[in-house]
Amino acid sequence: MTRHVPALVVGGGVSGLVCALALRKAGIEAQLVEASPRPGGVINSITRDGFLLELGPQSFSGTAQLHQLCEDLGISDQVVLAPPRAPRYILIDGELRSVPLSAPALFMSSLINGATKWTLVLDILGKSTPPDDDESVASFVRRKFSVQLLDRLVGPFVSGIYAGDPERLSVRSAFPQLYEAEKVSGSIVRGMLRLAKTKKAPRGQSTLQTFRHGNQTLASAISRKLGAALLTETSLTGIVKRSDGSFAAYLDANGRQESVTAQSLVVTTPTEVTGKLLVRLDSQFESLLSSVEYAPVAVVSLGYRKQDVSHSLDGFGFLVPRSAGLRVLGSVWNSSLFPGRAPDGQALLTTFVGGATDPAVTNLKLEELANLAHR
Secondary structure (H helix, E strand, O other), X not given: OEEEEEEEEEOOEHHHHHHHHHHHHOXXXXXXXXXXXXXXXXXXXXXXXXXXXXXXXXXXXXXXXXXXXHHHHOOHHHEEEOOOOOOEEEEEOOEEEEOOOOHHHHHHOOOOOHHHHHHHHHXXXXXXXXXXXXXXXXXXHHHXXXXXXXXXXXXXXXXXXXXXXXXXXXXXXXXXXXXHHHHHHOOHHHHHHHXXXXXXXXXXXXXXXXXXXXXXXXXXXXXXXXHHHEEOOEEEEEEEEOOOOOEEXXXXXXXEEEEEEEEEEEEOOOXXXXXXXXXXXXXXXXXXXXXXXXXXXXXXEEEEEHHHOOOOOOOOEEEOXXXXXXXXXXXXXXHHHOOOOOOOOEEEEEXXXXXXXXXXXXXOOHHHHHHHHHX
């Protein structure tokens, strides 16, 4: 028997969950199917020996849209904020150096030399126009500033945010505000200062947030809201487009075969999976979508007794420049940022290994990853 739904959403990660919820809010009935037993995708929070571990993203930016979503779901009281002025560190020559958090602090910092500071002055005093063609983040920073700024600040932050390679990452896609700053103001520094004034968070409020019992709280709350509209352990095995423009989908619900027709189809699975699912709609989908690269990252969470850690852990964590020759991208000091992440007297550190410049990380064993993170 075939049943009809106005919209079928495939993939129960955060994108699929929010999409199905938004459709419902708009008055459109949507069926969401997720192949695994647990919705949330890469968002996954677990507790182990008193430590609250995030196996995927550690936190999120508190946008107005996300704030409203939490209000709608009734979980605003579960949101916890990171200290707004928590120091960030960069590993330079084997030492953790504090990252300046303002333009004046950057000029006073010993993190960059006088020549690099002079390029900042020239940017403020001068006026430039971005090239017509897109450029990489690395090319952008070298053109406007210096190799040192790329190596010591921009590169590590690109790795920390995207686990990406600044030589290949599009500046217009990854950091559109930088491109717009130069386009509108002719100066990155002037443009970013103007943008900061218009989009500044309320004083004392952090934009970095998580949930008291882990980020899984968000996925679980949306799942409860969707109720029967969410089917887990249900895979899409085939899809065809019908003559009337609707879609016929074939599902495997934990061994039980079912067919569904839908006027609209939304697929939120990883691109390689999406290409295979949609190949019958267009043979080019598979080759195009499988060419999209994902940066491989290993997330390693380690717990320590605080007395065994030489650093005070008084901050957000640290990032590592590629020039340091390490396979570690950086580390987040979870127990310093958010309550309830570690037992009393213990510290939880989450380290990220690999990234786009080190794809071989996928070949490492768990013990090897732990040793890299422990160093």
